[in-house]
Amino acid sequence: MDKISRIEELIKRVTELNYHYYTLDEPIVSDSEYDELYDELVALEKETGYVKDTSPTQRVGEVLLEGFVKHNHINPLYSLDKAQTFGELNDWVVRCEKMVSNYNAINEDKLPELKYIIELKFDGLTINLTYNNGKLQMAATRGNGTVGEEILPQVKTIRSVPLEIDFKGLMEVQGEGLMPLSELDNYNKNNEIQLKNARNAAAGALRNLNPKETEKRHLTAFFYNIGYIEGKEFSSQLEMVDFIKENKFKVNKFFRIAKNLEEIEETINYIDEYRKTIDILTDGAVIKINDLKTREVLGYTNKFPRWAIAYKFAPEEVSTILKDVVWNVGRTGKVTPSAILEPVEIGDVTVQRATLNNYDDILRKKVELNSRVLIRRSNDVIPEILGVIDDGRETTPIELPTKCPYCHTDLIKDGVHIFCPNSMSCEPQLVSRLVHFASRDAMNIDGLSEKTIEKMLDILNVRQISQIYDLTADNLLKIPGFKEKKTNNLLTAIEKSKDVKLENFIYAIGIPNVGIKTSEDLAKKFKEFSNLSKATVEELTEVDDIGEITAEAIVEFFHDEEIVNGIRSLLSKGIKIENPKEKSIVSSEKFNEKRIVITGSFEKYKRKDLEKIFKEKGAKTGSSVSKNTDFVIVGTDPGSKLTKAQELGVQIIYEDDLEEFIKD
Structure with missing residues (x-):
């Protein structure tokens, strides 16, 4: 029991240190002190077999996922209407003021004078987290706003996401998964396959079926909204954000209050310069009405809330001459083109290379050597070629390579991509x-x-x-x-x-x-x-x-x-x-050819071990529940598979009954 108590103490201490380091960006111990505590926790968990789901050691799972499972959000996640000019922004403010004025003219419970909250518009992937009984139960992408995809193992790799919070009710909190620009730079320095930009890097990491690959990109996440909460109400965005902070979620420090359009415009102009100095990708600002009663009155259109809008900065575009195309071989064997440009300034950056996705992209955009090309850089690490500007100059077609530029193996074409198949020595x-x-x-x-x-x-x-x-x-x-x-x-x-x-x-x-x-x-x-x-x-x-x-x-x-x-x-x-030995599988009626789905985590077993046990008994294991599923094995935090099993009437085996169930 002394060792169990020490594990509990270490979990609490390491979680606190993670909060200060990853969420507050204010480390309170040295790296070596942290490593000593973390290593002690790992050793004790291994020795005792006592491992809690909320332990900091459980952020990166061992299981390679077979596919994404659909997840139904409790409340819809709306997208935002967009403005790209101050004129469009003015129209939105006037509409809000008019609706508030009309309401106050005929109702005794007057709405307060409008105040606007202005936040950064993050350029990453929206994530929706579900907490229940204080524990992170599910994480999902936004999807179509009603149904997303489960990405809990991937989100758990984000160190600033709390695995446990003080609030014990059911709650959905929304945020944005992001790859810091410094981490993107480090990744591209150390990896052959270059990530094009921070937004794609974050989205790709969170939709990678291998959480260990997600973890390598060192993502962070900022939280800004509670879409559903049980047993608690807020009166304003400010109150909601304070609650988010109290539960140790990471909230971006940029936060402004404005009373009118003029103050909104001033803040947006400031953000346009400020965003060039920070370590996260932003492409605009989000403006929300602070008062939640006003939001309720204004309501929603079919697509957007009427009480919020996103202001997007225009991407920067310039033209230059395409001097050459080089073909790079990635570590997966994919051979991709990279455009070499006549150097050109975009903002404060000199650009000499641009992205060409594949040969079909070259043909579709009619890009040739010596052509004048239009390029765009919107916070991208490598700009993108948008198309060609015809200025009458003489150009030369770009040839599709037939041999690997490194090992000279014949290339193969698979869809729009070409590959070097020589995986042994290229x-x-x-x-x-x-x-x-x-x-x-x-x-x-x-x-x-x-x-x-x-x-x-x-x-x-x-x-x-x-x-x-x-x-x-x-x-x-x-x-x-x-x-x-x-x-x-x-x-x-x-x-x-x-x-x-x-x-x-x-x-x-x-x-x-x-x-x-x-x-x-x-x-x-x-x-x-x-x-x-x-x-x-x-x-x-x-x-x-x-x-x-x-x-x-x-x-x-x-x-x-x-x-x-x-x-x-x-x-x-x-x-x-x-060579494999023939196994004599003795299966009872209970398991022979039965389809089994395993969900959640288990104290005694790893899911891989359970799958092996059932396969050896003649059963088939799957990753999704359907009407053809015979049994669903349920551990802690099972997610939507349990709900689906209940809806379909599939027989459910809970962890307490598992030992008896496994016996023939």
């Missing part, structure tokens, strides 16, 4: 391929991190995956940060990885569209690696969930000479592939 792909190769579900080489791999390429001239099996202690000791213990640990992990199960090896070599589940299915079907490498499209499509496109990609993979040579080199290093 240098720009090599770092991410090695990271994937070393990952837990692949070869499980502990200690072979992305930073270490980058140093290996730079210092040890590693150019093929197979070369990691040739590394010696003398090699590794040349890498900064490597001492004798770290070197021996990595060499041991590399040697241990030579004994690998077939499904893990299939996953490790990075076949397009083949994840760990498909790798397991392929291993069960073909039994040996040589059988898989010779498989036909017809044989591959016999495997569940493998369609013709994936089957053709697998066949192409094993017929590419560069890839085949890379695999041959890899196998020559002493790798022993363990």
Whole structure:
């Protein structure tokens, strides 16, 4: 009990430190002091098995999500009407004043004189969080305003989002998920695949099915509205924001009160300059009426609240000459064009490069070498080419490359994109391929991190995956940060990885569209690696969930000479592939071919372990509840799947009954 008490104490202390660091931007201890407390908490949780959902250690989950689940918001999330001129803004103010005047003329309960709250208009992804009994229960995207998508594991990676709050009633709070510009800059410095801008980076992170990838982008979030709350009322926006702050949500420090249009315009002009000095992406201002009774009277149109409006700044556009197009190979093998421009000033920035999404984009915009192009930069890291200005100059068509600019492998076209299929030795792909190769579900080489791999390429001239099996202690000791213990640990992990199960090896070599589940299915079907490498499209499509496109990609993979040579080199290093053993599955009527969905978290089990148990008993596990679902296994904080199961009359097994249910 002393250890449990210490865990509770550490959770409270680390949560407080996170609040000061991530929400208030006011750290109260050194990084080393924080790390010491956090590491102690991790160690105690591991030792005792006592892990609370609200522990700071539970922000990044281990489970790779299979897909997004729809979520019904309690109250609708309205979008805002927009103004791009002060004239349009004036029209909105006049309408508000007229409606208030008309109401006061015929009602005894007079509405107060209008006051406007002005906030920054964030350029990220709207998130809607549901709290109940003081705990974060659900997080969702805005979607169409009524139905969004569940993104709880992704939102939990945002350190400024509280997992537990003081208010114990049911509540929905809205905010904006954002990637700070400094984090975007750091990410692009350290990653081959460049993120175009902070808005897309945040939206892409929050809609990534792997929460660990979301966590790498170090998002933040600001909160500004409560869409639904049980047992509490507010009289004004100011009162609501104070309540949001009291419950330790992060609120942006920019907040202005205005009494009339003139003061609104002054504030907007100030924001236009102020936004260039801050670390978050903004593209305008939001103006709201402060009094909530007035909001209720003004109401809504079909699309927008009448009591709020967004003022958007116009993006900056200039023209310049396109001098060249270079083709870059990303770490996933995608080959994308980048425009080299005659340098031009946009605001305070000299622009020399611009985005061209793909070759179809080049053709659609009629972009050619030496053409005058119109570019736009609206807080984007890399500006975008909008189109061509015909000024009579002579231009040259841009050719679609047929070979990889790095390894000269024949490129393949998939939809509007082109790819280099040489995942084994194409240098720009090599770092991410090695990271994937070393990952837990692949070869499980502990200690072979992305930073270490980058140093290996730079210092040890590693150019093929197979070369990691040739590394010696003398090699590794040349890498900064490597001492004798770290070197021996990595060499041991590399040697241990030579004994690998077939499904893990299939996953490790990075076949397009083949994840760990498909790798397991392929291993069960073909039994040996040589059988898989010779498989036909017809044989591959016999495997569940493998369609013709994936089957053709697998066949192409094993017929590419560069890839085949890379695999041959890899196998020559002493790798022993363990073929799957036939399992005798004894299933009762209760489990045979039954469809099971697991939702929530469990004290005794990880969800992955439960899925394995049910599969071994002959059941099938899925990610969404439908009329074909036989059982829904429910843990803590189950979300919308429980509601769906109740609506459809699906049999529900709660955690208290789980042990008995698992028994045959």
